Amino acid sequence: MQTFYFFQHPEQQYTCIQNQPNIHTEQQFIWIDCTREDVVNRVEAWQKEILELSQIHLNEYHIRDILNLEHPCAFDAMDEYDLLIFRKLITPDDQINVGSTFEQHESVFGLTSSPVSFVMTSQVLISIHEKGNHAFESYLNRIMAMLTKSLDEQNKPRKLPSTPLDLSLRLLNSMVDGYLDLRKPLTRRVEFWQQELLQGNRRFSKWHQLFQEMMVFQQIENLCEEQIDALQEVRDEIVENYSHLKGKKKADKQDLILVRVDDLVSHVERIQKYTTRLSSAIQAAIDLHFSAIANQTNENMRILAIITAVFAPLTLLTGVYGMNFEFIPGLKNQSGFWIVLSAMLICTIALLVYFYRRHLVGRGERSVIDMLAQQHKNQHVNLLWFLDYEPIKQTMKEVEKITKLK
Structure with missing residues (x-):
């Protein structure tokens, strides 16, 4: 578990970061980053640590949802905090151990996803994710690099987030952008099945594997739908109760946050539409496969009909x-x-x-x-x-x- 303190620069109007609280400047929010190993098998101790750092008492049912590996994407708003559970598709860039000793991910038709939980208030962000999550580790490495710099140089490469909601949206955006790397391998798989279905030198017999591939595309579409629904609920919460998320002293514009949420939704929709097109391409190859078989059958029947028509008069003469x-x-x-x-x-x-x-x-x-x-x-x-x-x-x-x- 790692804790980062975001605060405003003493002289400038931008955000800085430290791994220790700064009593001389105004603190904006705290980010408590946890892995599932920090929570599993030590729930009570973890709860006490979170209570000491953030003064947040997590609901018992929400803790069960956080510990549930198969929990779908969901968003729940409460008076003290908001809970967002976002399922991340495990990509080749991730180093997540899906077959760990204490927990086991369920792989459906070769598709494996991992839940990422965000507990948000106006002053605190608590994130719980798997160890080896590429998006989180990349962002943490960048944060660690910023900690080695002085306060005047921390804001030069990229502006740091000023609210927990802003930080959570940036982490979600980095996770969703990783899905775009799946387009090339998925396209190659579609090309492979097209060649297998449309080859004419041997009979196609890999129907079971093809069915699993089609179910993988369907699972990706269903996952994208769940993600879009959860993000839409977050957007509704921003529209209806934005002051609860940004705090009283923050000057962040609501429109800017809504643009980021809409951009995140559009990225997920792009993946969903691309997967739908690939699934349609496989279905078109299947239709062409059966059309070719039907055409070959008709050709064979035509030849047999011609042979029958030619030999029918000969059979009549020999019979007479x-x-x-x-x-x-x-x-x-x-x-x-x-x-x-x-x-x-x-x-x-x-x-x-x-x-x-x-x-x-x-x-x-x-x-x-x-x-x-x-x-x-x-x-x-x-x-x-x-x-x-x-x-x-x-x-x-x-x-x-x-x-x-x-």
Whole structure:
């Protein structure tokens, strides 16, 4: 547990920070930063320490909520303090031990989140988070670097927060900004599933893993909804009771704080919309997968139908001449076999030509263009189709000229 004291500079109008109380200047607020290890298994001792430092007596039910690893995002306003529980998605930058010995995080479809609690008054901010939280540790490292500087140099790199609400919003903003780093790995996962679904060399069988991926996107969307609802409640509290949060002597403008809250909500909405787009991309790939399967099935059925149509007349001829009658025309004829065989061959060639003319056989460039342009309007059978060929047309014209000369 670490304690930081924010106070106003003795001569300038900006905020400074120390790790010990400064009795010579006006103190603005205290930040008490705790990890879950400081609270778990020593709740009573931790309560006494908080009471000595901040004079805040935490509600018993709120302590249970703080200790609950699976508590959803929530905001509760009381007369003495306000409690905000914000669930943070554990990103690759975090070093949080999700399988610690004293507590166990629940991983839902590969998604793990960690609660971060803020107890706010106009003079005190108490934060409880997991050890290894990248956003908190980055901000703490910056605070530690400022403590080594003089009071005149502390405000040069960036202005320090002047209220507990301002500090909590900055910490939340750093946590939410870390979500943007998830866009690249999520996009790569979507591209992987698109390639797996749209490949045609083997059958797709990873439906269970794909279902888990879809549920991960759904869990992220649900988490963003919870975060947005909690932040909206914080915004309502700022609008209705801002004096309770900023204190009597603070001159911070309410509009500036509302802009920061709205900006934080917009960041969460960006993550939610991006996740929704990725989920839609996977669903579109699934639809294309089934459309490709249906198209392949239709192609196979088309080929089978053509084979059946070609062999149906042949089966009829062989069935007729295979009947056990004593007298069949041409049965005693020496060339009857060759006549029937020629008839079967002519019938097969005629059917293939007919199917080709109807664009049922072959998928050449001309056939596709004709189908798209709907140029094959004549659906009747043309027995003299060979007369449409250009060499035959030229020959017919020459014959007509010779006939006229005669």
